[in-house]
Amino acid sequence: MSGYGVLLVVLSIIVGVAIALLSTKYSKMKMKKDEHFFTAGRNVSTALMVATFVAYAVGTGLLFSPAEAAYTTGFTAMIGYALAISLAYIIFIPVSKRIRERIPEGHTIGEYTKVRYGNFMYVVTLVTTTVYMFILFVSNLTGAALAFKYVGGVPMLISVLVVGVPTIYFATRGGVSAAIFSNGLQSILITPFLILPAIFALIHFGGAAPVFDTIMQKQPEFLEIFSPAGVQFAIMIIIAVCAAELLNQTLWQRIYSAKSHKVIRNSLLAAAIMVFPMTIIAAFFGLAAVAMQIDVPHTSVVGALVINASVPQWVCTLFVLVIMLGASSTGGDALSGFSSIFSLDIVKSIRPNMDPKKSVLTARIGAIILGILGMAIAYFAPSILFLLLMADLLASAAVVPVIVGLYSPRISGTIAAIATILGIIAGLPMFIMGNSLVSFFSALAVSTVTVLIGHFVGKKNFDYELLKTKITNMKE
Numbered sequence: 312m313s314g315y316g317v318l319l320v321v322l323s324i325i326v327g328v329a330i331a332l333l334s335t336k337y338s339k340m341k342m343k344k345d346e347h348f349f350t351a352g353r354n355v356s357t358a359l360m361v362a363t364f365v366a367y368a369v370g371t372g373l374l375f376s377p378a379e380a381a382y383t384t385g386f387t388a389m390i391g392y393a394l395a396i397s398l399a400y401i402i403f404i405p406v407s408k409r410i411r412e413r414i415p416e417g418h419t420i421g422e423y424t425k426v427r428y429g430n431f432m433y434v435v436t437l438v439t440t441t442v443y444m445f446i447l448f449v450s451n452l453t454g455a456a457l458a459f460k461y462v463g464g465v466p467m468l469i470s471v472l473v474v475g476v477p478t479i480y481f482a483t484r485g486g487v488s489a490a491i492f493s494n495g496l497q498s499i500l501i502t503p504f505l506i507l508p509a510i511f512a513l514i515h516f517g518g519a520a521p522v523f524d525t526i527m528q529k530q531p532e533f534l535e536i537f538s539p540a541g542v543q544f545a546i547m548i549i550i551a552v553c554a555a556e557l558l559n560q561t562l563w564q565r566i567y568s569a570k571s572h573k574v575i576r577n578s579l580l581a582a583a584i585m586v587f588p589m590t591i592i593a594a595f596f597g598l599a600a601v602a603m604q605i606d607v608p609h610t611s612v613v614g615a616l617v618i619n620a621s622v623p624q625w626v627c628t629l630f631v632l633v634i635m636l637g638a639s640s641t642g643g644d645a646l647s648g649f650s651s652i653f654s655l656d657i658v659k660s661i662r663p664n665m666d667p668k669k670s671v672l673t674a675r676i677g678a679i680i681l682g683i684l685g686m687a688i689a690y691f692a693p694s695i696l697f698l699l700l701m702a703d704l705l706a707s708a709a710v711v712p713v714i715v716g717l718y719s720p721r722i723s724g725t726i727a728a729i730a731t732i733l734g735i736i737a738g739l740p741m742f743i744m745g746n747s748l749v750s751f752f753s754a755l756a757v758s759t760v761t762v763l764i765g766h767f768v769g770k771k772n773f774d775y776e777l778l779k780t781k782i783t784n785m786k787e
Contacts (some may be wrong), residue, residue: 316463319628320473323459323635326500327477330639332334334493338485345667346785347484349418349651354633357577359495360569362734364582365589366494367644369501369637373590375454375695378614382607385533393587400583402553407566407575411630413775416783417567420560420713421656424590426781427716427773428724435728437656440560444549445681446650446702447561447645452689453698458615458631461608472685478503480641482646483675486562490647497546497640501633502589508630509592511622516599523597523603533601533619544616547748550575550755551703554710560648580587595776611695646678653677667785708734708754711762719766720773724727726765734758 312320342353355363360416373396381389414423420440425433456470463475481489526533535541556562569575576763596614600607607613618630654674659665665673712727738754741747 312466312467313464315624316459316465316631319459319463319631320465320469322632323473324477326632327473327635327639329729330496330636331477331498332480332490332530333496334481335420335440335484337492338481338488341488344785345671347509349564349567350784351486351488351491351568354543354569354570355565355568355574357574360574360578361489361581361585362498362563363491363494363644364400364564365585366498366584366637366640368586369498369505369589369633369640370402373586374592374637375450375611376538376635376699377590377594378597378617379610380544380548380608381404382600382613384598385530385535385538385541386542386598387538388544388548389535389598391541391593392552392594392596394545394592395549397583397587398549399553399556400579400586403556403562404435404576404579406481406557406714407562407579407719409603410563410566411572413717414778414782416537416779417563418472418655419651420558420563420781421652422782423657423778424713424716424727427779428722428727430724432712432724432728432731433656435731436558436709437586437652439705439731440535440558441649441652441657442685442701442705443555443558444560444645444649445685446698448649448681449693450695450698451638451645452685453641453667453692454611454695457609457612457692458634461612462615462619462627462631462690467690467692469572471689474635474638474642475549475682475686475689478642478749479646482643482650483678483682486650486674487568487647490643491565491568493643494640497636501636501640504633505589505592505663508618508622508626508633509595510619512596512599512625515621516602518752519595521771522599526598527606533598537703538543539773542693543748547751549743550707550751551700554751554755555699555703555706556716557710558706560652564648564651572774597770609692611692634707648680649681650674650678670785678732700747701742704738704750704754705735705750708732708738710786715762715766716773721769721771722762722765722773723765723769723771726761726769730758730765733761 353756357658375784377392421437424436452471452475457472457475459465596617597616619627654670658673707729708717712730716722733758734754738750741750
């Protein structure tokens with residue numbers, strides 16, 4: 312490990328530990344009841360909510376995958392990824408309103424599907440959401456560890472521990488309150504630490520125009536707006552990201568944590584506007600790598616490699632800290648989301664009379680288990696984009712059955728579960744064969760058609776008041 316690598320590790324430890332301790336202290340001040348470990352007192356304001364949505368997006372969804380997509384597919388993929396992240400937040404606005412109306416005292420997606428659909432769909436949803444939370448955590452750790460490895464020569468094991476341990480600490484100790492507060496701290500640092508390296512990189516290139524001119528000479532197909540590969544990727548990633556975020560336990564937690572739907576609406580809209588240009592900036596580094604023809608040993612960190620090759624070392628240090636902050640932020644959100652699933656869905660199904668204190672203890676144990684397993688997998692550095700797309704495929708099959716259940720009382724649990732399973736069966740073979748667009752479209756279309764059939768022929772008439780009477784705050 313180089314001297315610069317040691318500096319990166321030391322700075323990351325200082326920043327990571329500081330954020331972990333401050334977030335934990337904040338959560339202790341706010342956590343008046345055990346219930347608040349999962350809901351943050353249902354009193355989070357607009358400022359923190361905007362910060363949490365922005366910081367969440369800056370993880371794998373913004374820092375790693377867009378640049379990788381631009382590097383491998385081109386300009387249209389870059390625009391498609393930025394649209395996907397912003398559209399996901401916009402689409403979530405009306406859905407979040409319905410969730411709060413139907414389930415005002417909710418905690419997880421699983422408890423909703425259990426009451427609405429029964430055990431069959433409940434299990435299917437648990438598998439989908441658990442896999443997604445796990446992949447989200449692993450992909451963030453992987454991205455940060457790879458950046459440390461290729462920029463500073465830091466061994467993967469050390470990198471994984473430097474990012475993973477503080478993240479596990481604040482998510483385990485403070486729950487959703489700590490995760491949200493850490494998002495606030497991280498978002499304050501992330502924006503300038505991202506923009507400043509981008510400015511220095513543009514100065515190095517002489518602006519964006521020389522980058523595009525070089526690509527036009529060497530690989531002009533990368534700049535074709537309607538290139539088949541680019542358009543297919545853009546459509547696929549919009550479907551994938553929107554489906555995944557609608558079934559993201561982290562975002563459902565934010566709905567339940569906010570003071571009101573007005574807070575959620577304004578926060579999602581503000582975040583959608585803010586993350587679009589941030590995604591374009593991050594993705595541009597992928598195109599710059601094409602123009603520079605730099606050696607890219609791992610496409611997941613192409614942005615960090617471009618920055619390392621084109622800006623002063625102190626500026627590169629800021630960018631690596633952005634990666635660490637983004638990974639810690641989104642990773643903490645994933646751990647917080649999984650801890651709720653593990654305690655309130657999985658364990659509580661076995662021990663329905665578990666009291667609030669034991670629920671919190673169980674949640675903490677769940678976060679530690681996921682954290683340790685996630686660090687072990689991240690050590691082997693799988694492709695971040697592949698991991699996220701695999702999780703998104705599962706979500707694409709499940710999103711319509713789960714969300715339509717909030718609107719149509721005629722869909723039965725059996726139909727919802729069958730629709731999800733058929734969607735996965737339809738999409739998975741195509742995904743394995745590398746036909747991503749067909750796989751996502753097949754998963755979404757098959758599950759949607761099955762749900763529509765269930766809606767028109769179904770005789771079930773679900774009473775939505777059951778969601779309010781059976782899903783309530785914990786009794787302290």
